[in-house]
Amino acid sequence: MSIIDPRTGEALTAPVEQSDATSAAAPPGTAENGSAAPGTVRPEDVIVDVDAGNIQQILEASMQVPVLLDCWAPWCEPCKTLTPVLEKLAVEYRGAFILAKLDVEANAEIGSQLGVRSVPDVKLVSQGGLVDNFTGALPEKDIREWLGRYFQPPEDAPTSxxxxxxxxxxxxxxxxxxxxxxxxxxxxxxxxxxxxxxxxxxxxxxxxxxxxxxxxxxxxxxxxxxxxxxxxxxxxxSERALPHAEIEALAERDDSEARFQRALRQLADGQYEAGLEGLLRLMQSDRGYGDDAARKTLLQVFDALGAEHPLTVAYRRKLFALLY
The missing domain is CATH 1.25.40 (Serine Threonine Protein Phosphatase 5, Tetratricopeptide repeat)
Incomplete structure (x- = not known):
């Protein structure tokens, strides 16, 4: 098969051998020359197997369309998870890149020349040179984010x-x-x-x-x-906080116990900013409540979120300003 640019229908390389499966009759939605009709992309137009017989053509194709090189091996279980995701994305991106699949076990010399040390190893090649790569079977969301550095995501990309x-x-x-x-x-x-x-x-x-x-x-x-x-x-x-029904019963109360329990419930529900704000206000109004429970809980949240989290940074400053 030729490697086709789905955007133009033109061949990027001379024809290379294909399996019986990919040489079958073109499915509905293809143009007369066998390329995808406008708005449609067939897997065989954007996905190709790589070996010694066509690696040079793949590199030549990358001068016109970026190539995503999927380096895999038959014994690699993570590869079996990753490759179908890459194949789906290659079609979804409608020819923004060509997916080239390289079996490094069958083509060890090519894998060595490409610097493949472990699989899966996915390399983005453009203009004949390596642009970027990632290793391991990343989740689809992470792969989409990685591709988003270099390609405009499809408008109709499914929700992850x-x-x-x-x-x-x-x-x-x-x-x-x-x-x-x-x-x-x-x-x-x-x-x-x-x-x-x-x-x-x-x-x-x-x-x-x-x-x-x-x-x-x-x-x-x-x-x-x-x-x-x-x-x-x-x-x-969650274990310390009152159930939601009891929190609702405290709606009319504004004493320190009620305010502390509302803040705990917010933290338990993952509403960290609201919970932190409630604890800080409680410190301002009643520092001695519960043997300094508000400050101690603030420090617990900081540790849970991590020192670099934006809420930790912001509320540490507020806590420092309040104390000093």
Missing amino acids: PEELAEAAMEAGDAATAREIYQAQMEQYPEHYPYQVSLARALAAEGRGDEARGLLDNLPPEERDAAPARGVRASIEF
Whole structure:
């Protein structure tokens, strides 16, 4: 097959051999010359297998259209997760780049020349040179963000699972968020942020023990990082805070106990800025409440969010100004 520029229908290279599967009759929606009709892109127009017989043509093609080189191996389990995502994106991006798949086990010399040390290794090649690369089976959301550095995202790009889960969390539907993150975790078992997000959803459902168990099984560097600490803090705040019904019953009260409980509930629900603001105001009005409980809780939140978090930076300054 020729490598086709879907934007023009013109061949970028001379024809190279193709399998019986890709030489089958063109499906509906293709032009007479076999290229995709306007507005449509076929996988075979933007995806090609690479070997010693066509690697030079691939590099020549990159002078006109960027090439995303997917370096993989048959024994690589993460590759089996990543490649279908790249294939989907290649079609979705309608020819903004060509996806070239290189089996480094069958083409070890090419892999060595390209500096491939582990797979999956995805390299962006343009004008015959390496622009950027990433290694490992990144989640689709991260790949989209990486591609977004170099290509205009399609206008009709689907909503990512992460965005759906976050929308569910914001709507108070932790169960839906949990189901999404469970599916993502099964697909990307080594992408630990999904496990942290799943723990957050479990905590929001009141399943703190399950959430803690999930966090406890993370590698030490992930278990002790700010996102996981934040979930642990949220679980603790949930256990200390009054239920929502009791918080609603305090609506008419403005004493220190009511204000503290409202702030704790906000922290438990992930409304960190509102909770921090409530604690700071409580310090201003009643510093001695609960043996300095407001200040101690503020420090707990800072530790959970991490020193570099914008809310930590902002409210540390406010706390310092209040104390000194």
